[in-house]
Amino acid sequence: MMSLIDPRELRSAFGAFITGVTVVTTRDSSGSPIGFTANSFSSVSLDPPLLLVCPGRFLSSFEVFSNCSHFAISVLAEGQEQISNIFAGFKGDRFARISHEADENGVPVVSGAAASFSCATEQVIPAGDHCILVGRVIGFSHSAKRGLGYSGGHYFSLGMERAAAEEPGQRQIAGVIVECEGDVLLHKADGGYRPIQIELDGSVPIRTALADHLSASGLNVTLGRVYSIFSERKGGRRHCYLLASAKGSDFPGCERVRASRLRELEYESPALRDMMTRYGLETQTGNFSLYIGDDQQGDIHSQD
Ligand SMILES: Cc1cc2nc3c(=O)[nH]c(=O)nc-3n(C[C@H](O)[C@H](O)[C@H](O)COP(=O)(O)O)c2cc1C
Known part of the structure; x- marks a missing residue:
């Protein structure tokens, strides 16, 4: 049967x-x-x-x-x-x-x-x-x-996420580095490339806000763990990026870029360039670390 x-x-x-x-x-x-x-x-x-x-x-x-x-x-x-x-x-x-x-x-x-x-x-x-x-x-x-x-084939660390990512009342950028069959989904804006991201006021947990945004955009994405948390020295906003993986072939508004090419691109900010270059390197080993700091200096926490 x-x-x-x-x-x-x-x-x-x-x-x-x-x-x-x-x-x-x-x-x-x-x-x-x-x-x-x-x-x-x-x-x-x-x-x-x-x-x-x-x-x-x-x-x-x-x-x-x-x-x-x-x-x-x-x-x-x-x-x-x-x-x-x-x-x-x-x-x-x-x-x-x-x-x-x-x-x-x-x-x-x-x-x-x-x-x-x-x-x-x-x-x-x-x-x-x-x-x-x-x-x-x-x-x-x-x-x-x-x-x-x-969850969904990815590790996550609730403690670090809670401590660093979900502080209410702060303006923040919540983003996702979405991987799909060795490519990464990026937006190309005037100032350069950036991952999929949204601006939040801290009243909604990051995961919930991102999951809602992604499904409203028609993207079939599974969210993974936090990859980078940094605050702007000048602007005062905090940025929090999660890892994620996507299924499908139609990603409206996104460009697919090979992970090996990430370090060649122009990004909206030096902090994004550093993050995406690190991501490009780490996809070679599959050992993804966690960055916590500001947009100029911080610590890379190995997840070994
Ligand atoms: C997060 C995770 C959970 C897993 N859970 C199970 C499980 O519950 N039962 C199982 O048989 N294999 C599970 N596996 C797969 C085994 O760990 C894997 O097949 C095994 O180590 C292979 O061992 P072998 O080379 O000796 O056959 C899991 C793998 C991962 C990464």
Whole structure:
């Protein structure tokens, strides 16, 4: 029977559910540590203390996880995107690249995580192309750190956004650097290029205002995390730019520019030129940092 469900669309729809990011770990029969990144984590029960995560059958470690007696979940903290990327894609020794420690069962947990849970396997339930691994929590720890967020295929850091981007009562420019298949969508005005942006008075949260503006402009865009926050030394306005990705081919009023060409363009201001040049460079590695400062000087926060 032909399925009416398009798996790609379904994956995008599932991606609308905002989650945290975890690394699931155990040891194989030879004692080697193994792990993968998962956002299918959920708390289940307080009494008895249970949680779940869903390993996919496609994982090289699927057999090990579906037969393990113990496993651990590390809830990644803001700034640990790189650890998520390592446990989602790196094919060598993932543990050699991060700092970790052993829990009470000898299972490695990620150092500096927002929380970690040591579990004994309670149940393994087959579920389509995944299984549901239910763990009984036998030990846990948590810190004051905020968890890393994940939505629509992008990481975000709610803490930094809240602290820096959503201060009411201030005039601000809210913008998005929208990526589409290796291109970036830009507006060309008289003074040069600039990302899609709007001016706000601070009464509406930036994300809400941008999402409304983009959908009113007919753009199918998924907003990601904050990329740059800077204030004008002279004008007094604050600028906040988010990363975003777009689907489709029709982008009214926008020009598509290859990311590799971004540093060649003329921009409306030196601050925009610096930001777009940094973005062009960072697309080569996929490690996007966060700039916080003013339009002349500031700090680049690595998200590793
Ligand atoms: C944010 C994020 C969440 C993920 N969540 C899951 C998940 O819940 N279950 C899963 O099986 N894979 C998930 N993956 C994919 C796995 O991490 C990835 O396929 C795995 O590390 C590949 O490991 P392997 O090379 O050992 O097969 C996720 C990846 C990312 C980036």
